[in-house]
Every structure is written in structure tokens, then in C-alpha cells.
Amino acid sequence: MKTDLETMLASRDWLLTDGATGTNLFNQGLPAGEAPELWNTDEPEKIRNLYRSAVNAGSDLFLTNSFGGNASRLKLHHAQNRVHELNKAAAALGREVADAADRPVIVAGSMGPTGDIMEPVGTLSVADAADMFEEQARGLMDGGADVLWVETISAPEELRAAAIGIGRVGAPWCCTMSFDTAGRTMMGVTSADMVRLVDSLEHRPLAFGANCGVGASDILRTLRGMKEAAPDLPLIAKGNAGIPKFVDGHVHYDGTPELMADYAALAREIGATIIGGCCGTGPEHLRAMHARLSEMVPGDPPTLEEIEARLGGFSSDSDGTGAPTAKRRSSNRRRRV
Numbered sequence: 001m002k003t004d005l006e007t008m009l010a011s012r013d014w015l016l017t018d019g020a021t022g023t024n025l026f027n028q029g030l031p032a033g034e035a036p037e038l039w040n041t042d043e044p045e046k047i048r049n050l051y052r053s054a055v056n057a058g059s060d061l062f063l064t065n066s067f068g069g070n071a072s073r074l075k076l077h078h079a080q081n082r083v084h085e086l087n088k089a090a091a092a093l094g095r096e097v098a099d100a101a102d103r104p105v106i107v108a109g110s111m112g113p114t115g116d117i118m119e120p121v122g123t124l125s126v127a128d129a130a131d132m133f134e135e136q137a138r139g140l141m142d143g144g145a146d147v148l149w150v151e152t153i154s155a156p157e158e159l160r161a162a163a164i165g166i167g168r169v170g171a172p173w174c175c176t177m178s179f180d181t182a183g184r185t186m187m188g189v190t191s192a193d194m195v196r197l198v199d200s201l202e203h204r205p206l207a208f209g210a211n212c213g214v215g216a217s218d219i220l221r222t223l224r225g226m227k228e229a230a231p232d233l234p235l236i237a238k239g240n241a242g243i244p245k246f247v248d249g250h251v252h253y254d255g256t257p258e259l260m261a262d263y264a265a266l267a268r269e270i271g272a273t274i275i276g277g278c279c280g281t282g283p284e285h286l287r288a289m290h291a292r293l294s295e296m297v298p299g300d301p302p303t304l305e306e307i308e309a310r311l312g313g314f315s316s317d318s319d320g321t322g323a324p325t326a327k328r329r330s331s332n333r334r335r336r337v
Contacts, residue, residue: 091143191225209236253280
């Protein structure tokens with residue numbers, strides 16, 4: 001039996017996913033350093049507002065407030081014994097909002113990295129990581145998620161662990177890695193490497209791609225690399241709303257709704273099917289992206305020069321797979337917000 005997401009992918013040329021979780025919760029008053037997942041039980045109406053804001057802006061799919069909902073991350077907040085509870089609550093709130101919408105909307109259970117370094121560089125084994133992902137996956141599916149969404153992964157071993165854990169649950173899933181180090185993930189994975197990695201998984205995702213990273217230009221260059229590697233699954237682009245800057249002690253992203261609309265259109269022309277935003281992306285960006293995607297007639301895939309002219313320069317001279325490709329601009333490493 002096909003999932004709702006598979007049905008949408010079979011009948012649509014593009015789907016709009018949501019924007020940032022952290023950025024939008026900070027705007028609702030989430031204190032710095034607090035685990036957003038605790039709000040699933042402590043501030044449920046604010047989480048409903050988060051989900052509704054994406055749906056009202058035109059998103060076909062939104063991610064649950066569960067990015068850091070694994071035992072390793074929740075341990076930092078003395079909540080490691082609440083994994084199932086908090087993830088189930090995140091998905092249940094999402095199910096409520098999606099079911100109230102006037103059109104089909106997919107609830108995607110967000111699953112971020114454990115925060116630990118995988119063996120052999122670090123101490124976390126694939127087996128232990130798989131157990132963590134399985135525990136989180138069961139909570140999200142019990143809460144009513146349609147699909148699981150593993151995101152911002154850097155290490156190939158961690159993606160394999162997620163596939164194993166989710167495979168035990170038997171749930172459909174999607175995945176994205178973050179290419180934030182000269183066209184590679186922090187652990188050295190290139191766009192072409194990810195295509196090969198996904199193809200080798202026993203429990204394969206429904207779609208895969210890139211999220212976060214270092215700006216809209218870079219994520220499109222990564223997407224081009226994936227497309228050139230000839231994947232047989234739909235591609236995901238979920239880029240940040242510009243570049244972060246500190247203003248009055250707070251992080252602000254400089255990407256305008258117009259820039260994100262351009263990014264969305266270019267992502268579709270390159271070959272992305274599921275398109276959304278990550279850090280700094282709010283409802284106003286999503287509305288502009290939805291409008292552009294709805295009205296555009298896709299043209300030829302843009303060149304790197306065209307991407308740079310419309311969205312700004314790249315953060316490195318190379319995408320990690322070959323010779324230098326474009327001039328470099330300054331950038332800052334960051335985590336998903």
C-alpha cells in the first residue's frame with residue numbers, strides 16, 4: 001500500500017515543505033538553550049501555531065517539533081526517559097493540524113542527529129545509534145506521523161543507523177544531509193557519495209537530498225551534484241534563508257522572501273521535487289516560494305554562474321567533487337535553527 005507521500009509524489013511535479021522550527025519557536029518565546037521538544041507537552045498551542053503557520057502558507061508537508069528528540073540529545077535536558085512521550089506528542093499535535101486542513105497535508109516526523117560522534121572516530125556504535133533512532137521512530141509513528149524525516153546528518157554511519165532503526169519499525173522515511181564544509185558534510189560526504197549511500201541502504205527512503213548548510217547558492221550546487229549522479233529517487237532541497245548575521249545579540253538570516261522564491265524556482269529547475277526552507281525561513285518566505293512554484297514554467301537547469309548571479313556567491317571554490325567552480329564568499333558554520 002502506498003503512503004500518502006508516495007501518492008502525492010506520483011501525482012505532483014513539486015511539493016512545498018515547511019521552514020525553520022527553531023527560528024519560528026524562538027519568535028514565539030522559546031528561551032535559548034531550552035529543548036524545543038519540551039514544548040510539545042508544556043506549550044502545545046505554540047506547537048500547533050508552528051504547524052498551522054506552515055499549512056496556512058501553502059506547505060504540503062511539515063516537520064514535527066522533534067529534531068532533537070532522541071535519547072542522546074534529550075539527556076542534556078534530563079529528559080532521556082521521555083523519548084516516546086515527547087515524540088508521540090509532537091506527531092499527535094501535527095496529526096491534529098493536518099487533519100483539520102482543507103487539503104491533504106503530510107505530517108513528517110523530524111529526526112535529527114544524535115549529537116554524538118560515530119565510531120571509529122567517536123564512541124557511538126551503529127548498533128546503539130540504531131536503537132536510539134528506533135525508539136524515536138516508534139514514538140513518532142504512534143503519534144500519527146505519515147512519514148519519518150531524518151535530517152541534518154553528517155556521517156554516513158549515522159544515516160545507516162537511522163535506516164536500520166526505522167527499518168525495524170517498518171516506516172516510510174526521507175532523509176537529508178547537511179553539506180556545510182566546502183561542498184561536503186562535516187564528515188566528508190559529497191553529493192555523489194550520498195547518492196551511492198542511499199542506493200546501498202536495505203531500507204531505502206522515499207526521497208533524499210540536502211538541508212541547512214551555508215546558504216541557498218551552496219545547496220543548489222549540491223543539488224546539481226546529486227542530479228548529475230543520476231539518482232532514481234525524488235530529490236529534496238531545504239535550504240537556509242540566506243546567511244546568518246548577529247544583530248543586537250540575536251541571529252538573523254538575511255534571505256528575503258524574494259530570494260527564497262528565486263531559490264525555490266531554481267531548485268525545481270535543477271530537479272528537486274520536495275522544496276522548502278531551513279534556518280531563518282518563516283511563513284512569509286514560504287508564501288513567496290509557494291506563489292513562485294505555482295506560477296512558474298520550469299526552464300533548463302541553471303548554470304553555476306546563473307545561480308551565483310541570482311542568489312549570491314558560493315562559500316567555497318569547490319563543491320567537493322572536482323575542480324574549483326566559483327568565487328568564494330565568506331560564511332559561518334552553524335547548526336539548524
